[in-house]
Amino acid sequence: MSPLQTRVLLDADQIARTLARIGSEIVERHPDLSSVHLVGIRSRGVPIAERIRDRIKETTGVEVPVGAVDISFYRDDVGLRSGADERLGDHPIVGETILDGPVEGAMVVLVDDVLYTGRTVRAAIDAIFDYGRPACIELAVLADRGHRELPFRADFVGKNLPTQLAEHVRVRLVETDGVDEVVLIGGGGETT
């Protein structure tokens, strides 16, 4: 097997511009920001949501609330890790779900780094509903790498990244990893 190849798909500058664009798209869709609630999916969705909030504040002066949702207890693979599915990762340390204000009637924008199978989004939506009944839930992602296993699409997409199943998309952020970049790891062949 050839050594894993790594390719930078988005650098710090591109990430910044992409998040600014997502911010203005959210403002365009919701001219009245008063009931918009950004909710980052732990862990990397949270700093991304905070940055989108900052961009929205720069352009509109309005600071929308940012929450964090932890999906550990809503995963669909608890107790199923008998080696059947190699993609089942290790269960991460449980984090807290903190919502900044009531979910009831809010326009929730879920924020995550990569949209892939859609299972994380399913879990996050289930978690949100245990806190109340939002007016709507939308989805914003920095990157969409395809290969959905559930019928989800994102409302706000930073970048569409066609990938092969064998490849990994890593989002690294200053807040969690010390650097801003999106990289593609592995695969080797042409992307589809």
Place this chain on the structure above:
Amino acid sequence: MSNHRRHLLGMHDLDSADVERILETAAGFEDVVERDVKKVPTLRGRTVLNLFYESSTRTSASFELAAKRLSADVVSVKAAGSSVDKGESLKDTVRTLNAYKPNIIVIRHPHIGAAQLTARWSDAHVVNAGDGKHQHPTQSLLDLYTIKKRLGRLQDVKVSIVGDVLHSRVARSNIEGFQMMGLDVTLVGPPALIPPGIEEATGVKVSDDPESMSEADVIYVLRMQHERMESGQNYLPSLREYARVWGVNARRVRPGQVVMHPGPMNRGVEIAPDVADSAASLVENQVEAGLVVRMAVLYDLMTRPSMGTVIDIRERAGERGAA
């Protein structure tokens, strides 16, 4: 069935990283048990079987509630009123209940080693909820959780474990658990109730001076276990005498100290009511911790079902799995 199936039979089944992870998970469940919808779907479709051969209020209630809050199906069997009354052996009972394919069996039994035998005879993950005077690991975990929450740390916290260490599974689990997590443990009590040779065996300090409790950050009071004392053995001159010399009362507790007790309390024997109901008492905090810590233990067994394959997930946190 795999020999690598994980169980929680005693504190020796855990290392300090496991304990830290379970305590962190328990903290995550605090939010769940406080909010309006007090349930998460984590163990939906799984079965937890509680098998109690000994009386219990908080352990059985909290394990049952913990499993329900995780959306598991729960069956609770008490020895009294079951086929055990008709003379069924532990092995036959376990084999019978195993036919219902539980994912986790929680067992309390008056005899040492019952949980270990249950692990051998069943295909489930087994949690020891107390076996004779041997081990009660979830008690130790909830005590660690309570101490960490109140004092903000575990390292170098000074704990005096006071009273009937000889008959106490709580003391055995806590000596192991507390030392693993860096607490400084002293056993305090009349020599007849302190197991001989325990200093050499475990590295704890032992004191037969009741005044030595004043050194501690935490006074951990043990229940006087009348039911485990062999008849005809004179461990104590009298309970009144014990209460006078060793009982933890308000005069003995200095400001800043906290008092813990695994329950049920013999008020007026090992602990005075004026302490049990005071602000220094963490007894109710321990009961609250019992629920989230037992949720965390069930969650941990189901999310890390086998031994020897635990990778530090922080390294791989960048790669999200299928969920």
